[in-house]
Amino acid sequence: MAENRVTTYASPRRVQVIGLVLLGRRLAGKSSLGNLILGRNEFEAGKKTVGCVRRYGWVEGVRLAVVDSPGWSLFGLADSTQVKREILHSVMLTPPGLQMFLLVIPVDSFSKRDGHAVEEYLSVLGDGFWSHSLVIFTWGGELRGRTIEKHIEKKGEPLQGILRRCGYRYHVVNNKWTEDKKQVIELINIFKQMYAGTSST
Numbered sequence: 008m009a010e011n012r013v014t015t016y017a018s019p020r021r022v023q024v025i026g027l028v029l030l031g032r033r034l035a036g037k038s039s040l041g042n043l044i045l046g047r048n049e050f051e052a053g054k055k056t057v058g059c060v061r062r063y064g065w066v067e068g069v070r071l072a073v074v075d076s077p078g079w080s081l082f083g084l085a086d087s088t089q090v091k092r093e094i095l096h097s098v099m100l101t102p103p104g105l106q107m108f109l110l111v112i113p114v115d116s117f118s119k120r121d122g123h124a125v126e127e128y129l130s131v132l133g134d135g136f137w138s139h140s141l142v143i144f145t146w147g148g149e150l151r152g153r154t155i156e157k158h159i160e161k162k163g164e165p166l167q168g169i170l171r172r173c174g175y176r177y178h179v180v181n182n183k184w185t186e187d188k189k190q191v192i193e194l195i196n197i198f199k200q201m202y203a204g205t206s207s208t
């Protein structure tokens with residue numbers, strides 16, 4: 008008699024995706040940061056981003072959905088209504104579940120006006136988003152040996168106010184140092200820490 012065979016199929020593991028939204032003023036280095044994180048040229052850096060773009064990748068064992076967005080301008084070089092619409096759109100493009108907002112700020116000037124612009128543009132996301140946000144300082148090479156803490160202290164209240172809103176979570180990168188994987192590994196570790204306990208499969 009033929010043996011009765013019972014085939015069992017393991018239930019497919021659902022992969023947890025972390026959605027990363029890149030936000031910031033024009034030329035802050037958002038598209039470059041997206042490329043640095045994913046380890047390949049997925050976003051058009053060096054060219055004005057006009058609409059949201061989403062790209063997926065695996066980085067350090069984590070599945071990421073990275074959403075790039077158009078930057079705002081302090082000098083009327085970007086349509087503010089369009090930018091706000093795209094900021095809202097960027098959130099809709101992230102998969103449901105874990106979301107992280109990366110507020111991209113270059114290591115150079117950060118005036119009161121910059122601070123107001125951040126508050127104004129990101130107000131479309133409501134207050135809850137700040138607890139999922141993190142400042143990413145780009146152009147890290149410009150620190151020229153100074154610590155980021157010294158830089159933050161020097162920039163005063165406008166920058167410190169934004170960092171306070173982000174729970175003082177920040178990380179420094181140089182988007183040009185694409186071979187320096189350590190800067191991305193450290194960033195991924197921050198995401199893992201933030202979502203420890205909630206990133207079950």
Ligand SMILES: Nc1nc2c(ncn2[C@@H]2O[C@H](COP(=O)(O)OP(=O)(O)OP(=O)(O)O)[C@@H](O)[C@H]2O)c(=O)[nH]1
Nearest residue numbers: 033034035036037038039052053055056078146182
């Ligand atoms: N040295 C240096 N250059 C950078 C860095 N990040 C970006 N750049 C350069 O700055 C320019 C603008 O970078 P993008 O990544 O396109 O900036 P963006 O924020 O996406 O710009 P928009 O889409 O116009 O808002 C490009 O020429 C980049 O090569 C950085 O960390 N260090």
Ligand SMILES: [Mg+2]
Nearest residue numbers: 037038055056
């Ligand atoms: Mg861009």
